[in-house]
Amino acid sequence: MDGIHGSETEKQLEMVSDQLRLANAGLSDGDKAYFCDVRPHRVEPYKGIMETFANWARSQSLWILGFGTGCGAIELRPLMTSRFDMYRYGIQARPTPRQSCVFIIGGYASVKTLKRIVRSYEQMQGPKFVLALGSCTINGGMYWDSYNTINRIDHYIPVDVYIAGCMPRPEALLGGFLRLKQMIREGKCEGMNRYVDDFDWYKANQKQIIHDWNMPDYNW
Amino acid sequence: MTIQDRDTTMQEKSKSFREAVPEGFVNVPAAEAVEYITRLRDIEGYTHLVFLTAIDYIEDSLFRLTYMLHNYFKGLDLGVQVDIARESAGMESIHHLWPHAATYQRELKEMFGIDFPGSPGVDDSFILEGWMEIPPMRREFDTKAYSEQTYFPRPGRSSHDTTEYMKEKLYPSEAETW
Numbered sequence: 142m143d144g145i146h147g148s149e150t151e152k153q154l155e156m157v158s159d160q161l162r163l164a165n166a167g168l169s170d171g172d173k174a175y176f177c178d179v180r181p182h183r184v185e186p187y188k189g190i191m192e193t194f195a196n197w198a199r200s201q202s203l204w205i206l207g208f209g210t211g212c213g214a215i216e217l218r219p220l221m222t223s224r225f226d227m228y229r230y231g232i233q234a235r236p237t238p239r240q241s242c243v244f245i246i247g248g249y250a251s252v253k254t255l256k257r258i259v260r261s262y263e264q265m266q267g268p269k270f271v272l273a274l275g276s277c278t279i280n281g282g283m284y285w286d287s288y289n290t291i292n293r294i295d296h297y298i299p300v301d302v303y304i305a306g307c308m309p310r311p312e313a314l315l316g317g318f319l320r321l322k323q324m325i326r327e328g329k330c331e332g333m334n335r336y337v338d339d340f341d342w343y344k345a346n347q348k349q350i351i352h353d354w355n356m357p358d359y360n361w
Numbered sequence: 362m363t364i365q366d367r368d369t370t371m372q373e374k375s376k377s378f379r380e381a382v383p384e385g386f387v388n389v390p391a392a393e394a395v396e397y398i399t400r401l402r403d404i405e406g407y408t409h410l411v412f413l414t415a416i417d418y419i420e421d422s423l424f425r426l427t428y429m430l431h432n433y434f435k436g437l438d439l440g441v442q443v444d445i446a447r448e449s450a451g452m453e454s455i456h457h458l459w460p461h462a463a464t465y466q467r468e469l470k471e472m473f474g475i476d477f478p479g480s481p482g483v484d485d486s487f488i489l490e491g492w493m494e495i496p497p498m499r500r501e502f503d504t505k506a507y508s509e510q511t512y513f514p515r516p517g518r519s520s521h522d523t524t525e526y527m528k529e530k531l532y533p534s535e536a537e538t539w
Contacts, residue, residue, distance in 0.1 A: 252489070281512070
């Protein structure tokens with residue numbers, strides 16, 4: 142692919158490149174043409190009652206990305222069952238990032254998983270929220286000195302609500318969801334915009350530990 | 362036949378099997394190991410490779426590979442231990458005996474740096490992607506120091522001596538009797 146498109150693509154990229162474009166240095170020159178190099182941008186809230194109404198609606202329909210990133214994902218299964226029944230709160234699981242608005246980090250995240258977490262998080266469409274489940278997401282938990290698990294998930298993606306415990310029970314998880322809904326209604330869940338504002342800081346942290354960066358700098 | 366009778370019979374049976382075929386662990390020189398394992402598989406009936414793992418004996422500067430084999434016909438396990446030098450560690454591959462051994466060997470290459478020439482995909486990354494340090498399961502690798510300088514530790518974590526802490530916090534009245 143490089144041989145065919147290389148020099149031509151390079152010229153095209155030079156023509157459009159400026160400060161606002163992403164370098165996408167992890168991609169080969171031939172692949173760069175297939176990926177978007179636009180930086181993410183802020184999404185400002187509506188004015189007044191429109192935003193209040195939108196936030197109420199958002200809080201009533203939380204769709205989870207069904208991606209169990211660690212052992213804590215085992216606590217998501219009981220939520221579906223009749224005993225805890227998350228559907229009564231308007232919460233349900235979705236199979237792809239494009240369809241979901243809540244990402245639950247299920248406990249420890251290895252470097253290999255973190256790469257997929259970043260990729261999935263960026264692919265989710267806004268407004269999007271992150272629930273960090275378990276001690277491992279807060280300070281590394283029992284894996285705090287492991288060579289392969291990160292300590293603080295909030296250095297890599299913005300987190301809205303932490304649920305402490307190892308594991309937290311489904312009741313705690315539901316408590317976290319209710320807290321998240323309350324925060325959404327109050328307009329406090331601006332994680333997506335925080336990610337945009339501190340984009341360079343988040344990217345630097347991610348790239349510091351993900352050494353084989355072979356994806357675009359922002360996964361649109 | 363009562364349960365006790367049946368247990369006794371089973372024990373006697375397994376005892377006679379044990380006398381016939383070695384069970385437990387045998388230590389084999391590296392040069393003869395693959396030949397020995399082939400014999401166990403084809404003639405003695407140890408047809409299942411349960412796992413292949415390594416232990417780092419850094420004091421003796423050797424890795425001890427353990428090939429755990431299982432005999433379905435007689436219900437026996439046998440661990441074949443092979444000591445190899447720690448410096449430029451390498452071992453003959455057994456992927457021609459069990460194809461799934463290639464996965465274990467790939468893992469050992471990544472985690473301990475033990476090379477298995479000829480094993481399929483042995484140089485591909487297994488769990489670690491883009492790892493740049495020495496293999497992390499080698500005991501000279503300081504995992505705590507690596508974690509602290511890499512993964513942004515959250516300040517405020519402290520540790521206690523378990524016994525002292527329990528005396529102090531949980532059982533202050535009983536602490537004197539300990």
